[in-house]
Amino acid sequence: MNDIYDFLKNSEVYYLATIDGDKPRVRPFGTIDIFENRLYIQTGKVKDVSAQMKKNPSIEISAMSGGKWIRISAEAVLDDNIEAQRHMLDAYPSLQNMYSPGDGNTEVFYLKNVEARICSFTEEPIIIKL
DSSP, X not given: OHHHHHHHHHHSOXXXXXXXXXXXXXXXXXXXXXXXXXEEXXXXXXXXXXXXXXXXXXXXXXXXXXXEEEEEEEEEEEEOXXXXXXXXXXXXXXXXXXXXXXXXXXXXXXXXXXXXXXEOSSSOOEEEEO
Protein backbone atom coordinates (compact mmCIF):
# COMPACT_ATOMS: atom_id res chain seq x y z
CA MET A 1 0.00 0.00 0.00
CA ASN A 2 2.78 2.40 0.88
CA ASP A 3 4.49 1.76 -2.47
CA ILE A 4 1.30 2.78 -4.31
CA TYR A 5 0.81 5.80 -2.05
CA ASP A 6 4.42 6.93 -2.46
CA PHE A 7 4.32 6.51 -6.23
CA LEU A 8 1.15 8.59 -6.61
CA LYS A 9 2.31 11.20 -4.11
CA ASN A 10 5.64 11.58 -5.94
CA SER A 11 3.82 11.84 -9.27
CA GLU A 12 1.81 14.81 -7.96
CA VAL A 13 -0.74 14.30 -10.77
CA TYR A 14 -2.28 10.99 -11.75
CA TYR A 15 -5.02 10.18 -14.22
CA LEU A 16 -8.26 8.63 -13.03
CA ALA A 17 -10.44 6.75 -15.52
CA THR A 18 -14.12 6.06 -14.94
CA ILE A 19 -16.95 4.73 -17.06
CA ASP A 20 -19.73 7.06 -18.19
CA GLY A 21 -22.37 4.85 -19.78
CA ASP A 22 -20.35 3.19 -22.53
CA LYS A 23 -17.59 5.82 -22.71
CA PRO A 24 -14.38 6.10 -20.74
CA ARG A 25 -13.66 9.38 -18.97
CA VAL A 26 -10.19 10.37 -17.82
CA ARG A 27 -9.20 13.37 -15.74
CA PRO A 28 -6.20 14.56 -13.75
CA PHE A 29 -6.35 14.02 -10.00
CA GLY A 30 -3.94 14.80 -7.21
CA THR A 31 -5.33 13.53 -3.91
CA ILE A 32 -4.16 10.30 -2.31
CA ASP A 33 -4.30 9.45 1.36
CA ILE A 34 -3.98 6.49 3.69
CA PHE A 35 -6.62 6.38 6.42
CA GLU A 36 -7.41 3.35 8.60
CA ASN A 37 -5.16 1.18 6.42
CA ARG A 38 -6.95 2.04 3.16
CA LEU A 39 -6.00 4.17 0.16
CA TYR A 40 -8.36 7.10 -0.38
CA ILE A 41 -9.06 9.63 -3.12
CA GLN A 42 -11.22 12.76 -2.82
CA THR A 43 -13.66 14.64 -5.04
CA GLY A 44 -16.79 16.76 -4.85
CA LYS A 45 -20.28 15.30 -4.85
CA VAL A 46 -21.36 17.77 -7.54
CA LYS A 47 -18.75 16.51 -10.02
CA ASP A 48 -19.49 14.02 -12.80
CA VAL A 49 -16.68 11.77 -11.57
CA SER A 50 -18.57 11.23 -8.30
CA ALA A 51 -21.73 10.09 -10.07
CA GLN A 52 -19.71 7.87 -12.41
CA MET A 53 -17.91 6.09 -9.55
CA LYS A 54 -21.19 5.57 -7.68
CA LYS A 55 -22.87 4.09 -10.77
CA ASN A 56 -19.89 1.94 -11.76
CA PRO A 57 -17.16 1.74 -9.11
CA SER A 58 -14.59 0.16 -11.45
CA ILE A 59 -11.77 2.66 -11.94
CA GLU A 60 -8.25 2.76 -13.24
CA ILE A 61 -5.44 5.11 -12.29
CA SER A 62 -2.24 5.77 -14.18
CA ALA A 63 0.78 7.96 -13.40
CA MET A 64 4.47 8.37 -14.21
CA SER A 65 7.38 9.13 -11.91
CA GLY A 66 11.12 8.67 -12.16
CA GLY A 67 11.03 6.87 -15.50
CA LYS A 68 8.44 4.36 -14.29
CA TRP A 69 4.69 4.20 -14.58
CA ILE A 70 1.93 2.72 -12.47
CA ARG A 71 -1.39 1.27 -13.56
CA ILE A 72 -3.96 0.62 -10.86
CA SER A 73 -7.27 -1.19 -11.18
CA ALA A 74 -9.65 -0.91 -8.24
CA GLU A 75 -13.19 -0.41 -7.02
CA ALA A 76 -13.97 3.03 -5.59
CA VAL A 77 -16.12 2.78 -2.45
CA LEU A 78 -17.76 5.91 -1.05
CA ASP A 79 -17.01 6.45 2.64
CA ASP A 80 -19.21 8.95 4.49
CA ASN A 81 -16.87 8.97 7.51
CA ILE A 82 -16.27 12.61 8.46
CA GLU A 83 -12.91 11.65 10.00
CA ALA A 84 -11.77 10.22 6.65
CA GLN A 85 -12.76 13.53 5.00
CA ARG A 86 -10.93 15.50 7.70
CA HIS A 87 -7.81 13.36 7.35
CA MET A 88 -7.78 13.90 3.58
CA LEU A 89 -8.28 17.65 3.81
CA ASP A 90 -5.61 17.95 6.50
CA ALA A 91 -3.23 16.31 4.03
CA TYR A 92 -4.27 18.80 1.30
CA PRO A 93 -4.75 22.22 2.94
CA SER A 94 -5.04 23.90 -0.49
CA LEU A 95 -8.42 22.19 -0.91
CA GLN A 96 -9.81 23.64 2.31
CA ASN A 97 -11.00 26.79 0.53
CA MET A 98 -13.33 24.59 -1.60
CA TYR A 99 -14.14 21.68 0.72
CA SER A 100 -14.68 21.02 4.41
CA PRO A 101 -15.56 17.84 6.31
CA GLY A 102 -19.29 17.24 6.41
CA ASP A 103 -20.13 20.10 4.03
CA GLY A 104 -22.39 17.86 1.91
CA ASN A 105 -20.06 18.15 -1.09
CA THR A 106 -16.78 16.63 0.11
CA GLU A 107 -16.55 12.95 -0.74
CA VAL A 108 -13.81 10.43 -0.13
CA PHE A 109 -13.64 7.02 -1.76
CA TYR A 110 -11.42 4.19 -0.61
CA LEU A 111 -9.90 1.79 -3.08
CA LYS A 112 -10.91 -1.86 -2.79
CA ASN A 113 -9.67 -4.94 -4.69
CA VAL A 114 -6.60 -3.04 -5.79
CA GLU A 115 -4.17 -4.42 -8.33
CA ALA A 116 -1.24 -2.19 -9.19
CA ARG A 117 1.60 -2.70 -11.65
CA ILE A 118 4.70 -0.56 -11.45
CA CYS A 119 6.51 -0.84 -14.78
CA SER A 120 9.50 0.45 -16.70
CA PHE A 121 11.25 -0.38 -19.95
CA THR A 122 14.23 -1.90 -18.12
CA GLU A 123 12.83 -3.86 -15.16
CA GLU A 124 10.31 -6.58 -14.54
CA PRO A 125 6.91 -5.23 -13.40
CA ILE A 126 6.18 -5.06 -9.70
CA ILE A 127 2.66 -6.35 -9.02
CA ILE A 128 0.86 -5.30 -5.85
CA LYS A 129 -2.53 -6.66 -4.78
CA LEU A 130 -4.49 -5.29 -1.83
